[in-house]
Amino acid sequence: MRRIPAVIALLILVGCHATRLEAQVIRFYDILQRPVGVTYRVMDAGPWEIIYQEGNRTQAEQLLHTLQTTFTASDALIGDGTPPRLSIVLNSFNDRANGYVSTQPFKSEIESAAIMGRGLSLRHESWTQVVTAHELVHAIHADARWKTGLNRLIWPFSPDFARSLNMNVPSGWAEGLAVYRESAITPGAGRLNHPFFVMQQRAGMDRGSGWSLSQMLEEPDYTRPFNRFYMGGSLFTRYMMERWGAETIRSVARWQHRIPVLGFGGVLALATGEWPRHIRRDMQVWYDSTYGRSDPSLPTRYWHAGRNGLVQRTPKWLDETHVVTFSFAYNLPSGFRTYAWPSTDASTWSIQGMTEDVRYALTPDGNLIFSRYEPHRYSSITANARGFLLRRGERSAEALDPDTHMLNPVMLRDGRIWYIRQRGPWSDIAEQRDGEDEVVVSWPEMRVASIVPSPASDSVAFVANVRGHQALFLHLPTGAVQPWIGFRDASVYDASWNATGTHLAFTADAGGTLQAWVLDIRTEKLYRVTDDPYASMEPDVSPGAERIAYIIYRDQRFDLVVQPLDLGPENEENRDLANHTWLIDWDKPAPVEVRSAPLGPTATDHPYNPWTRLLPRMVFPTVYLDESRSDAADARLGLGVGVGLQGADPLQTVSWWGEGIIQKGRPWGEIGILYGGWELIPALEWGRRPETVTALIQTGPSTTVARRSIRDRTRFAASVTLPRILRDNVTRSSLFATLSLSWRKDQFLDDDLNKITDSFSRWAFTPSLRYTWKLHQTSRGALPRTGTRLSWVGEFDLEAEKFSRRRGWIARVDQYVGILSRMNTGMRLSAGFLHQNVGGVFNLTGFRPRGWERAFVPSGDFLMLGAEVRQPVVFVDDGFQIVPLFLRSAYAFGFTERLHNARNFSDDLASVGLGFGVEFRLGHSINLDLRWRWSYLLDARTWVRDVSLIDQLP
Numbered sequence: 001m002r003r004i005p006a007v008i009a010l011l012i013l014v015g016c017h018a019t020r021l022e023a024q025v026i027r028f029y030d031i032l033q034r035p036v037g038v039t040y041r042v043m044d045a046g047p048w049e050i051i052y053q054e055g056n057r058t059q060a061e062q063l064l065h066t067l068q069t070t071f072t073a074s075d076a077l078i079g080d081g082t083p084p085r086l087s088i089v090l091n092s093f094n095d096r097a098n099g100y101v102s103t104q105p106f107k108s109e110i111e112s113a114a115i116m117g118r119g120l121s122l123r124h125e126s127w128t129q130v131v132t133a134h135e136l137v138h139a140i141h142a143d144a145r146w147k148t149g150l151n152r153l154i155w156p157f158s159p160d161f162a163r164s165l166n167m168n169v170p171s172g173w174a175e176g177l178a179v180y181r182e183s184a185i186t187p188g189a190g191r192l193n194h195p196f197f198v199m200q201q202r203a204g205m206d207r208g209s210g211w212s213l214s215q216m217l218e219e220p221d222y223t224r225p226f227n228r229f230y231m232g233g234s235l236f237t238r239y240m241m242e243r244w245g246a247e248t249i250r251s252v253a254r255w256q257h258r259i260p261v262l263g264f265g266g267v268l269a270l271a272t273g274e275w276p277r278h279i280r281r282d283m284q285v286w287y288d289s290t291y292g293r294s295d296p297s298l299p300t301r302y303w304h305a306g307r308n309g310l311v312q313r314t315p316k317w318l319d320e321t322h323v324v325t326f327s328f329a330y331n332l333p334s335g336f337r338t339y340a341w342p343s344t345d346a347s348t349w350s351i352q353g354m355t356e357d358v359r360y361a362l363t364p365d366g367n368l369i370f371s372r373y374e375p376h377r378y379s380s381i382t383a384n385a386r387g388f389l390l391r392r393g394e395r396s397a398e399a400l401d402p403d404t405h406m407l408n409p410v411m412l413r414d415g416r417i418w419y420i421r422q423r424g425p426w427s428d429i430a431e432q433r434d435g436e437d438e439v440v441v442s443w444p445e446m447r448v449a450s451i452v453p454s455p456a457s458d459s460v461a462f463v464a465n466v467r468g469h470q471a472l473f474l475h476l477p478t479g480a481v482q483p484w485i486g487f488r489d490a491s492v493y494d495a496s497w498n499a500t501g502t503h504l505a506f507t508a509d510a511g512g513t514l515q516a517w518v519l520d521i522r523t524e525k526l527y528r529v530t531d532d533p534y535a536s537m538e539p540d541v542s543p544g545a546e547r548i549a550y551i552i553y554r555d556q557r558f559d560l561v562v563q564p565l566d567l568g569p570e571n572e573e574n575r576d577l578a579n580h581t582w583l584i585d586w587d588k589p590a591p592v593e594v595r596s597a598p599l600g601p602t603a604t605d606h607p608y609n610p611w612t613r614l615l616p617r618m619v620f621p622t623v624y625l626d627e628s629r630s631d632a633a634d635a636r637l638g639l640g641v642g643v644g645l646q647g648a649d650p651l652q653t654v655s656w657w658g659e660g661i662i663q664k665g666r667p668w669g670e671i672g673i674l675y676g677g678w679e680l681i682p683a684l685e686w687g688r689r690p691e692t693v694t695a696l697i698q699t700g701p702s703t704t705v706a707r708r709s710i711r712d713r714t715r716f717a718a719s720v721t722l723p724r725i726l727r728d729n730v731t732r733s734s735l736f737a738t739l740s741l742s743w744r745k746d747q748f749l750d751d752d753l754n755k756i757t758d759s760f761s762r763w764a765f766t767p768s769l770r771y772t773w774k775l776h777q778t779s780r781g782a783l784p785r786t787g788t789r790l791s792w793v794g795e796f797d798l799e800a801e802k803f804s805r806r807r808g809w810i811a812r813v814d815q816y817v818g819i820l821s822r823m824n825t826g827m828r829l830s831a832g833f834l835h836q837n838v839g840g841v842f843n844l845t846g847f848r849p850r851g852w853e854r855a856f857v858p859s860g861d862f863l864m865l866g867a868e869v870r871q872p873v874v875f876v877d878d879g880f881q882i883v884p885l886f887l888r889s890a891y892a893f894g895f896t897e898r899l900h901n902a903r904n905f906s907d908d909l910a911s912v913g914l915g916f917g918v919e920f921r922l923g924h925s926i927n928l929d930l931r932w933r934w935s936y937l938l939d940a941r942t943w944v945r946d947v948s949l950i951d952q953l954p
Contacts, residue, residue, distance in 0.1 A: 117357025176233025265881030306559030456501025783826025
């Protein structure tokens, strides 16, 4: 995965508004909080440095081996021939796996633990191999420095920004290149060979006229699959390689380097000599000849339940007529839902989150046992797995042992709990016993996918992967382990026993697509019971073995199907097809030279110190220009030019920024630093900046005049922020509290920078609090579906020279109501309170009623009330490439808002109104919201029209 920060969008937006913005530094480098006590070492080896969490040296060597063995071929696809000087961070504090490349700062971060489930191909030798090779393609792509182009001029000053411009392409193009390359490393591996991935590609391309080029390449916001750009991008890359060749792909990269602001459609046209629409037509011809087209219609022969956007996974029979699934939809939160077969109406059992592989099990007494990720209390990049038990008839799940990193727990017949425990990129089967965990099954290079205890014996089946071969194994009551079901050049994905233990159902991709298979335990006969063009998966046989439930896939939907269990001779397969695991060394590790690489004589290993790695990563020019004079007596700063510098260490423990400018013949500047190595986040800022403001100037003993003057402000601030993640299970609760102490000294100057006033200073204390409680946002909801947002900010002068002390606080609460969430309608009720002893303590944008933005709010106490309804009209998620414009959605909204003087309730400002908005993405990375609004001012009895362009930066 690649992460392109908001730097490009920020620079463009700042440039568009430069004449109206107060001078300020915009930070491009943020911090990442890691659990306190985590330490790292650095292994330098040639162009790469591996920053690995202590205790993970072996995996760091394996990572380096993959870099060394895959670089040449990856560079031939998209690089300039020079290895990128890349920092790769290897973390092991996380149970939730991920890998990404960032350009701000330029680095890659990889989690030691492997991704669970079927999101990635199962046939690579290891997680370390596939994720490292994938992210290396992004790093080569970002770091390519071609001989000519605009980026070549930027590189010496701001290499991170130049890399961001290299990667300012549709997400699908960047990810497609990486997926294409990962699919060429190990024969039969990679997502282009992965049936779960390919089924979604084919279903999308077979429906109607298939995906447009923008749908393939741009990241969708409202349309499943939300990783469509991975699928479309890799398919487009395969087409480009087969029809146009590798040199054309490299030509696309060179043109992007030369003209990074042109847009991908223009770059593609320059590289190929063809318009994007012609390329898309030719791709359709290639697709039809390569894949053919399958019938995307839904089967009508059997009972099925589903709809567009509804995802249902892992059906389980509770009894002969009731089936439970884990499901979620565009307008529904995730959770367990039940069907009373043959009814197609689902009822919600419990709203819950789960791990990405959606594995849960029935306990012997009919309850559910599962795992989900629990957030770290302050580190947003950390989550650890925890087991839960959900009892029949209850909506809340009870946690199992909180101290065990428990994945996919199951309960055996005697009540013991077995579960998967991560071991770096590998995993073991462990047992929870008296508060301790004891390893039951462990091989050197095994990844366990799921555990399936027999309901009729003490044998336990489990699905495990050994160096790319995933099969079903059996743990016998004696403690011995033996292979049970495994195919040559095919994988077993999941398995389940029926309640009486007479039949075992499983998913396998023998034949190239995911299909449901059944093993009759009594006869050891093997049957393939489905033949869907895309996928039939996660089967479960009813207790009496009369029916089988499974999931089929169609574009944007996973449907539940129930059919009679037909184990006739026409469905029987040769049992020997599933005995291949016996023929491989499944319980022996690979040779050492295959797993890791020699470091060489120049390699060094030393502790990581963030304070020694803070050289500037961005050096960029800045320009400031204030408004022209409206009166000859007005002061004006004129043109100001400067240089900004920013940086951060690779772990983003420390972030700093600074700027120096010359304006009106004087130097000005600002500097700041942020530290994320503790639970509390401290920050320090100092600056001296000028600004033109309208001030009341005393011209006589009792006379004043309003005059535009130059305010010379010196400012120092020290703050500390406490982040807390309180809950993250479908709904999210969090708390952010900040305490800030600031000092500032102001002096007003005339146009010649002569003093108009003496200097005066203030010491101020500014506490703030942001709290969210059970906030939930559906994927198509116009506003959060449910939950509460509360914010409170205070401003209290501790000391003020020549002026009275300013004191005030402002609070706001937003309550989201989900009564119409099934229609994706968002409803928000708002209330707020303002107290200030003088006017102008706070910026009241969003507090004053819409249409009254220019109204002055004096000292006193004020109550705000408001309501808004927002309704999506259309979800587009499509666009253009020659003009890099991607339309996301359109919506309508209505509102009513009122601001009361709390001491004189009839003294108020009020408005009602309506509007229309269009969400779109410009230039592949800038999300904008163009909004038209009509506000009727009740007291003034007049309409006010407003058009605004709102950035939606992350």
